[in-house]
Amino acid sequence: MTQKSSKIFAISALIQLLIIAVTVVLSYRFTQHFSIIPKSVLHLPDVYVSHSDMWQIVKIFVITYALQIGLAYWRNGSSAFVSKQRFANEYIWFLYAYTTASLYLFLATTINYDPQLIAAIGLFASAFYVLAYVLFSRLAFGNGIFAGLFGGIGAMFTRLFSITGLLALIYFLVPLVMGKAFTSNRDIANVITQVRIWFNPVETSNWGFRNYLPNLKFAQPLLVRQAPGDDESLFILERGGRILKVSSTDSIEAQVVIDVSASMGEVEMENGALGFAFHPDFADPQASKSYLYLYYTDTRAEKQQYNRISRFELTSADASVNTASEMILFELVRNKSGFHNGGSLEFGQDGFLYIGLGEGVHPPEATTSAEVFRSAILRIDVDMDPTRSVPIDKPFEYGTAQNYYIPKDNPFFDNDAIRNEYYALGLRNPFRFKFDSQTNALWLGDIGSTIWEEVNRIEIGKHYQFPVVEGRKESGVEGWENLNLPEQGPVYTYEHNAYDRAVIGGIVNRSDAYPSLKDKYVFADNYSAKIFVMDSDKQQVEEVELIARANQYAQRGISSVVQLNDGKIIVTTLGAASEPSGEVLHLVRADQANVFREEKDDTPDGYDxxxxxxxxxxxxxxxxxxxxxxxxxxxxxxxxxxxxxxxxxxxxxxxxxxxxxxxxxxxxxxxxxxxxxxxxxxxxxxxxxxxxxxxxxxxxxxxxx
Structure with missing residues (x-):
């Protein structure tokens, strides 16, 4: 290499690396406000990429392109801009580097993959690359601007229609196709998430999981509970509307005790059976309150869909008898999108029923807390005790609200802007919450939008800031009402990455069954299937500890974290939607963890x-x-x-x-x-x-x- 050619190569290489660095930053800024791919062409969800992630993307692309430039020079023996033919060859290498960097970003990092951003990088980088060739050939070789422009573009297109050029174009489209598939299909998302986890393994932990019911698999289990007075049996709620009873950990068969699948319609999006709870006096024969309360969605009618909370009498071995005993408390007209339903039902130590509702539980024409129940915790008296509660005194226009009283000490009796049933407001999607058995504090996981997940400690009468604030940042979205309530932020919040993106509220461990986790709040992320712990005695927590991860990820991941009467911490994993593959897992020391039963790939006996x-x-x-x-x-x-x-x-x-x-x-x-x-x-x-x-x-x- 002569001194002159070395100088030209160094200058052209620096220009190319500068182009890609500037392009990533510019593309990031551009896609914050505009779409490269119109939604009319390809509907893609909004994806959040943080500012720090943007600089990591710059690093990935610059390193990849530095390798590409060196390999191209080694292969061609000259710098990129010495001729239009050399420029066209370099552009093919450029496309390979772009795609390789995109795939690395998608599969091997924890950065959220934004197809709009990746498309913008490809488009802007190509435009700047052509411009750089024109300017370089003008300054270094005296070529005319228009001659350089049309000559470079012509050579580039000619090269693209060669065999290697067409292969580069096909390879170029792979990340965009994978990004679309990832956002639209849970099975593909699960496979890709497993690849990401392989590239980003969790550090060795002292904890793992055993299959608590090794002989059974379930059709997307949402929640496990023990009935009061029964320490042996487990009741498992499946998303499709069945509640199953398992008598022991060695059971090979589960008994169906309730089945509302005929009342639900299609189970898709976030629809289905969501949560259930037993009446506190369930086991008291004199009380005659063998009641189970169930929250589920009804999508059978296209025009009028409902979220329903009902009471069932669990008195028969015949599931049809139990199911027929349904008594509706709430039948809430809902947004047809099927998202953000909430889902927890919990009885407090006060005997009242607490209900978590997401912000999507409302018809399009009604949004305020005076009109509908949404985005909040409700607190009601299902025993209708007149010494502690009062009858419903406001009509409810958008559905049904009946068969309960309202506790006298609910916080909003004197507020005409809020219905009396409300206990706390300002939550986006409170899917799982649980009372601390020692302090009676209500701990809640609030599933966020595109950026933040929250763990909240709920206090009576407080507003938890959604939609104006998510995490600890203003969202830029206006609230749908001005309630002037005392506000409270989360105890802990975390930012989305490629696979931590859907918090599942858990439990405060007060049991001696896990001495090292004593007094810790144990919770999960659905998508990554990770289990975290954090201090439960602080008003605000900045760091949590990752202790374990379940064996199913993405939309097959963890759906609940519960604690049995003997202190065992149990999680449910959803598994596939196509066949029963969900499991009930027991958190154990690593040396007690087992190998999970492998999925068989043989053909089933019959078509279901x-x-x-x-x-x-x-x-x-x-x-x-x-x-x-x-x-x-x-x-x-x-x-x-x-x-x-x-x-x-x-x-x-x-x-x-x-x-x-x-x-x-x-x-x-x-x-x-x-x-x-x-x-x-x-x-x-x-x-x-x-x-x-x-x-x-x-x-x-x-x-x-």
């Missing part, structure tokens, strides 16, 4: 239409519609007509083999839209066979109704 319908709704319903009629909520955004699987004409023209090929290989395999991704690598062969059978059954189901 209900399980396959649930799998279709979760994985396909966003585009194809939960009914399979092609009218999913995202269908209008795809820009292509979607088939109507309920039409006999579609199946007359499409064979079983063609449907199977489309599912396995994607739309492009049969000359259809590439918007239909291939599922062969993510669904099991038996699941795909069952999907074909299910799709072919839809015309009969549709026309029989």
């Amino acid at each position: 239409p209900k399980a396959t319908a649930a799998m279709f709704a979760v994985n396909c319903g966003r585009c194809h519609g939960v009914k399979g009629d092609g009218n999913g909520p995202d269908s209008a955004l795809l820009g292509v007509p979607l088939p109507d699987f309920t039409s006999p004409l579609y199946h007359h023209n499409t064979s079983s083999e063609q449907i199977h090929k489309i599912i396995v290989e994607g739309g492009m395999a049969v000359d259809k839209s590439p918007m239909m991704p291939p599922w062969g690598g993510f669904l099991k062969p038996k699941e795909i066979d069952h999907l074909v059978t299910y799709l072919e059954s839809l015309p009969d189901q549709h026309h029989s109704h």
